[in-house]
Every structure is written in C-alpha cells, then in structure tokens.
Amino acid sequence: MDIIYTIWLRNIKRYLRSKSRMIGSLGMPVFFLLVLGFGLNSVVRIPRMEQGYTGFIIPGIVSMSVLFTSVFSGIQIIWDKQFGFLKETLVAPVSRIEIMIGQTVGGATAALIQGFIIIIVSLLMGLHIPSIHGFFIAVLFMILIGLSFTALGIAIASRMEDMHGFQLIMNFVIFPIFGLSGALFPIDSLPSWLKFLPRLDPLTYGVEGIRYGLLGTSQMAPLISFSVLVGFMVLMVTVGAFLFRKISI
Amino acid sequence: MEAIQVEKLTKKYNELIAVDAVSFTIEKGEIFGLLGPNGAGKTTIISMLSTLLKPTSGTASVNQFSILENQDAVRKSIGIVFQDQSLDEELTAYENMDFHGRLYRIPKDNRHNKIIELLKLVGLTERKDGFVKTFSGGMRRRLEMARGLLHEPKVMFLDEPTLGLDPQTRNHLWQYIEKLNKEKEITIILTTHYMDEADRLCSKVAIIDKGKIIAMDTPEKLKEEIGADVVTIASSDIDELQSKLELLSWVKRIEKHDGLITINLQNAEKRIAEIVHLSANHGIAINSISIHKPTLEDVFLNFTGRTIREEEADHKDRMRMIRRARRR
Structure with a gap:
C-alpha cells in the first residue's frame, strides 16, 4: 500500500503543478460543451430528454474529459522512460505490479479531477443533478473509466519507444472510442445495421452510467453498464500490468 | 570478504556479444573501476549486477546475494547512479529524496533526518526545496549520489559519474566519492572512460574492451608493466x-x-x-x-593496440547494432 501511495503521490504532485496541462486539457471539452451544447440545443430534440441536448451531452463531455486525461496520464510513463526516472523506480526493491497500480490510480485521480471540473462548469450552465445518490453513481463510473483508460495508456506506453506514435494512438484509438460511444448522440438513433458498433465500445457503458447518475435516465440498464465496465477495467489493468512487467530499459 | 563476485557473466543480443564471460571479484571497501571505451559493455555489466537486465548466462552475487535468485535483497543492498539522469525534474530535491525513501520503505521519523544529513553531505542543503529542473549538471549528479545513499547501501554503482561535467565539478565529485568510500565504508564500483578518473580514484581497475576484461590490477601495477x-x-x-x-x-x-x-x-x-x-x-x-x-591510457594502448579515442569511433556502429538487435 505504501508503495502504491508513493507513486500516486508523485503523480498527483506533478499533475497539480502542471497548470498548463490542466487548463490545456480542459480546452476541448469546454469548447464542445459550449459550442455543441448551446449551438445545437434549439435544433436537436431528443425524445424523453427534459434537459435538452445540452443536458444530454454533459455526461458525454464529462466522460471525454476523463477519457483523454487518463489515456494521457498512462502514456506519460514514456516520458519517465525517456528522461530516465523509470529506472529509479524499477531498480527499487518493489514489485512492478505495485508501480503499475500506483500509476493507474494516480492517472485515474487526475482524470477524476478533470471530470469534476467539467461537472462544475455544467452546473454553471444549468445542469440539475436529480439526487446526491445519482452524483455518486456518476463518480463511480468516472473512476471506472479513469482506471480502465489509464491502464490502457500504460499498456500502450509499455510497447512504445517514444512519443512519436502518440498522434497515431489519439487519432486511431482514442477519437474512435470517444466518437462511437454515444457521448454526442443517442445510440438507438443509429440505423439498425450500425447499432452494434457503440455496444462494442467500452466507453459507451461509461457514458450511459454517468448519464444515468447525472440525469436519471439512460438507454442502457445501469447494472449492465456497471458490469461491462468493471469487466473492461479488470481486463485493461491485467493487460497493462502484464506489458508493464515486460518493459526493459 | 567480497562485496561482489562475478562468474562468467555473459550478455548476448542475438549474434552480438555485449559482455563476454566476464569474471572478477571486488573486495569490501574497494573502489573498483571498470575502464573502457563507450560501448565496451561497462553499462551492460552494471545493469546486470543491479538486476535491471537478465544475463544470458553466468552469474554474480552482490553483498552475498545472487542476482538471479535473490533480486530484492540485491536491490536493497545497492545504491546506483545511472549514466543518464534519473531524477524527476518537476519535483524538488527534497521530494526526489523523499520519494526514494518511501520506495525503500525507510520509516518516516528516520527518513527526514537522513535526507537532511545527506543533502548536507553533498552540499545541497540550501537548494533542498529548489526544483531539479533549475539544477546544474553537477548538482544533479550530487543529488543522485545522495539519493543512492539514502537506504544505506553496502555497494554503490556509479555509471560514468562525471560524464559531461566541467573539470572543477569533476574534481569536487571525486572528493565526494572518496569521502563516501572512507566515511561510510561503502564499496564503490564505477565505470568510466576517463583514464585519469580511474587512476585517481580506483584501488583496482579492470580494463574492458569489446565485452572482455583484458587486464585487471591496481593502477600502479598496470602502469609498471608497461615500463x-x-x-x-x-x-x-x-x-x-x-x-x-x-x-x-x-x-x-x-x-x-x-x-x-x-x-x-x-x-x-x-x-x-x-x-x-x-x-x-x-x-x-x-x-x-x-x-x-605511463598512464592508464598507455596501458589500454598496450593491451589493445588502439587508443581509447580510436575505439570511440567504432562505438557508434556498435551501438547501432545493439539497438537493431534489441528491436527484433
């Protein structure tokens, strides 16, 4: 536990100190929220959606923020590899699993904070959370998304030599995950032959879970979302830990 | 008593033999130098002894613990300063030390005092709350040394400790290394391609070329042999x-x-x-x-027929081969 806490502490210190990263990664979500939320609110009508399109995409944007921050946090261990700090941790008498879990929890924490900031912005835009109960459900899903995708980032970073592949990962892995997730559109509105796609995307379950928590309605049963996401999280942490164990420097 | 015992340690990357059946013994309290050009295999030996790299064959023990069977005990026994910097630049000097102390499970009340003591030893007390990114090369090296000492290792590895530093800083660092060896009774194994550094510091030197030890003795004896x-x-x-x-x-x-x-x-x-x-x-x-x-430079020339500078020229090709071999 001590070791996980130590690694977590370092991650959080670094996160809280890099103001530019914190503000920079808020840029796109806030932009989406304002432009799409206000811009499309009067045009788009979603059935059974009292809070309008703005209300509909808020959970989507929260997940987006958590997703991007966590993947980035995970991939950051490439910097540690390049700047040599990873050696310092790998040569210590601690197991790699502990290091990996510390990194994952650290990244997820940073992602959770980013998500909270979006929720605060949303409250200012008029979001009403139905109950305190619902808020905690949303937090639970945010944590699950954060853990899963930080672990995914670590898995990717373990196989990468440097940051050159980062754009590739963003464009061909992370954006599709976000785009297909139903963050911006109701998944049932897709033509029937495409409906399976969002269901293959793990983030869909996260978005739906957060939507259930923050708005009280969702297209997917919350228990299903929860089970699928927990499964995905366990899978990602396992894969991440496995690949991280094989890092050689 | 021996601090380090190495037996036929070998590392191969496909066809390329980076370290070729190297054997040597380091007595407790010695400053032992691995001397050779870049790419001779010095860092690979250090990586294997510090359990970061698995040997292809052969074995070694550090502080009586086998590097193959008892990795955690080896890791607790050693402090290491890598050739490339391994500090977190976004943290302060104190925080870097503290992180290390926690990783090595040094109890809290003890940790703070030790950090303060060691920062004093390397002359960084005033800068303890400064961010590492504002530190000069010499300060970073000193901080890394202090950090490596925090868990009271029996053996200290220094991989090219003065690489890229100016002569004055090198001189200072040498004094610190000697002080450590005497005051803390730590066995030190250092790699270098600076002949004067090995001559000045080491009680025993192994000259390495292309993965093999070609000569090993005290610097004095090695030079005497030349004439x-x-x-x-x-x-x-x-x-x-x-x-x-x-x-x-x-x-x-x-x-x-x-x-x-x-x-x-x-x-x-x-x-x-x-x-x-x-x-x-x-x-x-x-x-x-x-x-x-005669200097150790002449000793190297005597054994290999080349100067260390000529060796360095080949080095780039060799590194390229290693990298290619690793990627496969």
Missing part, C-alpha cells in the same frame, strides 16, 4: 621509422596509432638522443617528440 617511460614520436614517415626502431634492443614495445609512434622503454632521457640520431642518419624527419610517465 618506466613512454616516448611518443610524430613523423611524416612512421612506417620507415618503426622498422628501424624495432631493431633496437632497448625498445620494449612499439605501437603505431593516430599517425604517431609510441615506444615503451627504460631511461628515456638517455635514449632520446639515439632515436633522433638514428632517424637523422636515415633521413627520416621527426616533427615532434615527447616523453611521459
């Missing part, structure tokens, strides 16, 4: 000069390198007139001539 003096001659016709000098009975050894001739001999002061005379008789022009006491 009393070294004469270096620059000439426009070194081949001709070499063939003439080779015939002389008092020439112990003669090497050609970098367009120079190096001769090992006794009483160079007396012989130098003979050399000049001989070359004048044969009409060979001498551009310059110098006498010096």
